[in-house]
Every structure is written in C-alpha cells, then in structure tokens.
Amino acid sequence: MVNIGILALQGDVAEHVRALEESGARAVLVRRSEELASVDGLVIPGGESTTMSNLLLSFGIFDQLAEQISNGMPVYGTCAGMIMLATTILDGRDDQRSFGAIDMVVRRNAFGRQVDSYEEELDIKGIEGKPFPAVFIRAPWVESVGESVDVLARAGNTPDGPIVAVRRGQALATSFHPEIGTDWRFHELFTRMVQRES
Template identity: 60%
Template sequence: MTVIGVLALQGDVREHVAALAGAGADARPVRRPAELDAVDGLVIPGGESTTISKLVDIFELREPIDKRIAAGLPVYGSCAGMIMLAAEVLDGRSDQRGFDGIAMTVRRNAFGRQVDSFEAPVALTGVDGGPFHAVFIRAPWVERVGDGVEVLGRVAEGPAGDRIVAVRQGNLLATSFHPELTGDLRLHRYFVEMVRTASAG
C-alpha cells in the first residue's frame, strides 16, 4: 500500500491522516527523519506557517525534507503548507523559511484574518465531479507563478475573486484551502494517485 506521511508538528494533522486513509493510503504522522524515510509522499498541513518553519528546524527535518523534495518526493501543501512550498512569500516573517519547492509567489494571510474565513466553490483541473467546496481560513493566495507551474484552480467568489488557489509543479501540489475539513476526498485521491504514479516510475 502507498505510504503517505503527514508532517505532524502543528496544524490539522489528524484530519489529513483520516482523509488520506479514506482515499486508500497508509497514512502516518511524521515527526522524525526516520519516519520521513519510510514514506512515499508527504502532506504539509494547514496551521501557522511561521510555527511550522521553526519546528521543522527544531525536529531536524529541514535538510531531510529538502533532499527528498529534490529527489522527487511527491508533497502536497494545504494553506500553511502552500506557504512552506513556495519559492517566495510576501508578508511573511523575516526568519520564516520554507522548502522553495514550487516556483510561485504566495501572499501570506492574503484573504484576511480568522474572521474573514469563507467558503466558495472552486473548479479544479484534473479533479472530476464538479467544483470543490473550498474552505479558506486565514488563507494565502498565489500572486504569480513561474515556468513549469500549472494553475489547477482559481476562486471566483469571496473577497478576492479570480485569485489562484491551487497549483501543481511536477510532484508538488498546493492549495490555499483545506480539503481535509470538507469530507470530500477527491483532492486527497488525486494526491494519492500522484504518489502512486511517482512510485511506479
């Protein structure tokens, strides 16, 4: 069975583990380099990106994750996870460091504060079954993308219509929103299939 880890330092870890299990993966929390070595794919969950950045260093996971990404490990980042995968972050803290995986510029907390959280339908390229009911909580958005980045979805409603909220570059996937909070497993199934394809290759 495909083994997918969820970076379990902070954020909505249990929800991602449950969604991945429902999508047919062997889902496991990852807190140590040895646990990272055992997975075929990794999810970086929503939470607080500056806190995750600090904990990645405390738990000595930065270099191992950087190396696995460079070697082609499929990684999916939701909300704060999107920020962690971005090459450039606007409105971030000066000591905040991500994994520089996707050639995109992300604006942190772009949709506003916690009270500005909202839900909206998002049509996603490659995900069948109609628009995805997306939950945005202090969410980032993508200001621009570089070469090789496929825009999978834009939000048409809410406080900033037509902003990019879902992207893919090779084996890396990122969304501004939280699919693990909806009960809709389509995006997790999409990622599980990404991991299986990468493992077969």
C-alpha cells in the first residue's frame, strides 16, 4: 500500500483522507518536513492559494516540496492546489509562489465568487464510465497549456470551454473538488500514478 500525503495546512483535508483510503492508499497528513519525506505522493487540496504559499514558507517546507516535485514525486492539486502547480498565475498576489510542475497559465477565482459555485457532469479523458460529478467552488480555470500538458476536461464538455482538468507526467490538477461526494475515480487515478512510481 502506498503512502499518499495530504498537505494539511488548510482546505478539504478530511475529505481527501476518506477518498484516498477508499482508493486503496494509506493517507498521511503532511505539515512537517519529516512527514513530507515519508510519502510516495502528495495531494495539495483546495483552500486559499496565497495563504497556502505563505504557510508552506512559514512551516519551512516549500523548498523541500518543490525539490520532491521536481524530482518526480507524483502530485495532485485540486482547486487552490491547481494554482500551486501552475507556472503562471493570473490575478494572484505579487509575492505568491508556485511549484511550476505543470506548464499552464491559471486564473484564480475564474468562475466567480462563492455564490457562483456550481456542479456539472464532466466527460473526463482517461476516466471511464459515467460523467464525473464536478463541484466548483470559487474555482480557477486554465487559460492555456504548454505542449507537454494533456487536457483531460473542459467546462461544459465543449471544445472551447475553459480547461478544468490537466495532467503532465506525474502531476495532475483539477479546478473542481473530486473529494466532495462519493465518486473516487480521480483519487483512484492518482493512486495508480503513485503505485507505478513506487
């Protein structure tokens, strides 16, 4: 069984723990350097990306995490976690840092404020079966991607809809929150990614 960490500084931590355990992984809460060193992969949950960036620096693990991601550790970012994995952030703060794991330009809060949150059924490339129930809460979207990035889903299931799920090698990201609900297929996909690297 692989150990998959959840960055436990803020956000939907408990929901990711449940989803990972339902997907056959051992979930590990990560707040310190030694916890980060013990995991085979990491989920960066939703929350507030600027606060998350600052907390990673305050806890002294930003550089360690950046190095592990750069060295190929599988990582999955949801919502704010997607922002943390981008190379370029639009509408972010000047002092905000990210890991640049996925060659993409992400716009913060692109879908609007909390009152604009919504759910839709998405067709996901690489995930079989019925459409995936995607919950968007103050979500970002991806404005553009580099050639190495695989677009997995677009809002509205249209060819020109905003990009809301991407993958580049061992890095996976979604605008939405797959940990909400009972459909674990994204966590199962990520667990398989981690198992292949372990």
